[in-house]
Amino acid sequence: MAQKAEGQPSEEILLLWKREQARLKALLVDRDTEAWQQDPDFSGLQRVGGVDVSFVKGDSVTACASLVVLSYPELEVVYEDSRVISLTAPYVSGFLAFREAPFLVDAVHRLQEKEPICLPSIVPLVLHSPAGFGVACHLGVLTGLPCIGVAKKLLQVKGLENNPVHKEKIRLLQAGGDTFPLMGSSGTVLGMALKSHDHSTKPVYISVGHKMSLEAAVRLTRRCCRFRIPEPVRQADIRSREYIRRTLCCSGPPAPGLER
DNA sequence: GCGACAG
DNA sequence: ATCTTGTCGC
Numbered sequence: 001m002a003q004k005a006e007g008q009p010s011e012e013i014l015l016l017w018k019r020e021q022a023r024l025k026a027l028l029v030d031r032d033t034e035a036w037q038q039d040p041d042f043s044g045l046q047r048v049g050g051v052d053v054s055f056v057k058g059d060s061v062t063a064c065a066s067l068v069v070l071s072y073p074e075l076e077v078v079y080e081d082s083r084v085i086s087l088t089a090p091y092v093s094g095f096l097a098f099r100e101a102p103f104l105v106d107a108v109h110r111l112q113e114k115e116p117i118c119l120p121s122i123v124p125l126v127l128h129s130p131a132g133f134g135v136a137c138h139l140g141v142l143t144g145l146p147c148i149g150v151a152k153k154l155l156q157v158k159g160l161e162n163n164p165v166h167k168e169k170i171r172l173l174q175a176g177g178d179t180f181p182l183m184g185s186s187g188t189v190l191g192m193a194l195k196s197h198d199h200s201t202k203p204v205y206i207s208v209g210h211k212m213s214l215e216a217a218v219r220l221t222r223r224c225c226r227f228r229i230p231e232p233v234r235q236a237d238i239r240s241r242e243y244i245r246r247t248l249c250c251s252g253p254p255a256p257g258l259e260r
Numbered sequence: 261g262c263g264a265c266a267g
Numbered sequence: 268a269t270c271t272t273g274t275c276g277c
Contacts, residue, residue: 053267055268063268091268096267134266155266162265199277205266 005061005087005099017095021133024141028133033211034146037220041073048072048224050232051104051139053085054240056248061087064247065100066240067107068232069115075224075231079115081107082243094157097138104135108143132157132190132207140210147209148217149191150230154205159185169193170203177222182207192218200228 009017036044048070055063062084069079089099136149154162160182169180176197181189182205191207192214206221208214224230229237 053268055267057269060268091267093265093267100267149266151266153266157265 006090009090009092014092014095017092017098020098021095021138024138025133027141028137029211030208030213031211032213032216037146037212037216042220042223045072045220047078048075048220048232049145050230050234050236051107052233052236052240053100053103054237054244056244060090062248063087064240064244065103065107066236066243067104067111068235068239069111070224070232070235073223075226077235079111080239081110082239083107084244084247093155094132097135101135101138101142104139105142108139108145134207134209136207136209146211148212148221149205149207149209150221150233151205151207152202152229154182154193158188158190159183160190170201173203176200176225179218189214194218194221196222196225196228196230202228204228204230 032038034045036042050068050070051066053063053065063086064082065085066080066082068077068081070076071078085103087099087103091099132155134149134151134155136147139145140147154160154166156162160166170193173180173193173195176195178195179192182191182193184190191205193203194206196204204221206214206218208217212220221230224232227234
C-alpha cells in the first residue's frame, strides 16, 4: 500500500520508518575503509558523485532525481542520469530518505549496470543530509558506497540550534577550510560546519554518511568545492532543475517577461 | 505581518 | 523544495 505524498504519515508508518532507520544504522560504517582516504591528496580517488532531487512548483509528487559523476580532482561531469519520478512518501523532517532515497538507489544501480567503468572501485557519493541518520547514511548503507552528508542549513535536532551562539561561531570562520564541530546536547560531535571557500558567508554542514570518517569527509568536501556548494551536488542540482524545465515546461504560471 | 525545523 | 531582480564585489 502506497503512502500519500502529502500530509502527515500515520503513526504506524512513522514507527516503521524509525525501526528501519535503526536497522540500517546498525549496518553503518563510520570510519575510513578505502585506501585513498588515508592519502592527504586522496590520490587514487578518480570519481566523485552527486545526487539531488528537484521539484515542480505546485506539485509535491512530480520531481526529477539526478545522479552525476565527476572526475577527481578535475571535477568535470563525466556521467549524468536524470529522470522524472513520482514521489510516494511525504516530507517529514528527519525522514527525508524515505521520500527520496529509493530513487537515488535506483540511479546508483543503473550506473552500476550501464557504466561499471564509472565506479572502478569507489564512488564516494556526496549529497545533502544532516547529522544523525540522514540521506547520506541511508543511501550509503543501501548501496554499499562511501557517502558524505552535506547540508546547506543546520538541521535543528539533538540540541543543535541556529542560535546567536552558533551564528557567532560562523562569523568567526576566517578562510576556506575553517571548521567548527557541531556539538549535540549529549556531548557528541554530530558533524562539522565548514567554510567551503574564502568568500562564503554561510558554511556548509558536513556529517558522516558511510564508510568514511568525519575528518576525511570534511577534507574531501573541501576539495570538491569550486563555489560554496560542493561541485558534485551543485551539478546534480543544476541538472535536475534544468531537466524539469525542459521536460515539464507547460506547468506553472507564465514565465516573467513573457506575458504578452 | 508571518513563522521559525535537512528537502 | 519553490516563488524572486538587481546589485555589489572579487
